[in-house]
Amino acid sequence: MGVWIKKADYEKILAHAIKELPNEACGLIAGRDSEDGERYIEKVYLLTNLDQSNEHFSLDPKEQLSSVKDMRANELKPLGNWHSHPESPSRPSQEDIRLSYDSTASYLILSLMDNDNPVLNSFHVEKGVVTKEDLKIIE
Amino acid sequence: MKLTVAGNKKEYEEGLTISKLIELEKVETPEYVTVSVNEEFANRDDFDSTVLKDGDEIEFLYFMGGGSR
Numbered sequence: 001m002g003v004w005i006k007k008a009d010y011e012k013i014l015a016h017a018i019k020e021l022p023n024e025a026c027g028l029i030a031g032r033d034s035e036d037g038e039r040y041i042e043k044v045y046l047l048t049n050l051d052q053s054n055e056h057f058s059l060d061p062k063e064q065l066s067s068v069k070d071m072r073a074n075e076l077k078p079l080g081n082w083h084s085h086p087e088s089p090s091r092p093s094q095e096d097i098r099l100s101y102d103s104t105a106s107y108l109i110l111s112l113m114d115n116d117n118p119v120l121n122s123f124h125v126e127k128g129v130v131t132k133e134d135l136k137i138i139e
Numbered sequence: 140m141k142l143t144v145a146g147n148k149k150e151y152e153e154g155l156t157i158s159k160l161i162e163l164e165k166v167e168t169p170e171y172v173t174v175s176v177n178e179e180f181a182n183r184d185d186f187d188s189t190v191l192k193d194g195d196e197i198e199f200l201y202f203m204g205g206g207s208r
Binding site: 024026028051053054055056057058059061062064065068072081083085086087088092093095096099100101102 | 146167168171173175178180198200201202203204205206207
């Protein structure tokens with residue numbers, strides 16, 4: 001499955017993740033799935049990391065609730081979440097895998113370990129098995 | 140009575156508790172679900188005793204978190 005994200009949304013995530021350093025940053029993604037199996041992210045949400053940690057994140061449930069209501073109001077489907085790894089690669093950690101309950105979700109991970117070359121990848125996690133999705137950044 | 144569950148209005152029997160609603164709605168991995176009633180988060184210890192009322196708006200939210208190690 002291809003996952004499409006607009007460059008402006010990618011840059012929004014990146015700017016927020018840099019602003020939150022040294023801590024992990026996190027948020028939600030919403031959009032639509034097309035009939036031919038492609039996934040289009042149409043809105044990204046920047047949420048508070050309640051853990052305020054450089055190794056962990058938890059989304060603020062109050063912000064999660066308001067985001068879900070906004071998605072509904074805009075007829076967008078919840079597609080998953082995103083978070084940053086300030087000092088490690090763009091791949092799910094054991095904790096990420098353990099806490100990925102939704103097999104329909106896309107989990108985006110932005111690595112900032114190389115300041116000059118941030119890396120964003122999208123993953124599907126089902127029963128502990130991780131599959132990298134084909135993430136495409138579009139203008 | 141009518142409840143709005145995850146944005147959908149539905150008819151339910153009177154006396155429904157949060158725990159029973161979770162069961163009826165077949166919520167997956169309920170141990171990781173946070174429930175809000177009219178935008179107030181319910182305490183998990185009160186799921187069995189909280190009786191829902193006509194017009195209540197309920198949302199199920201999955202805990203979302205992780206780590207980089």
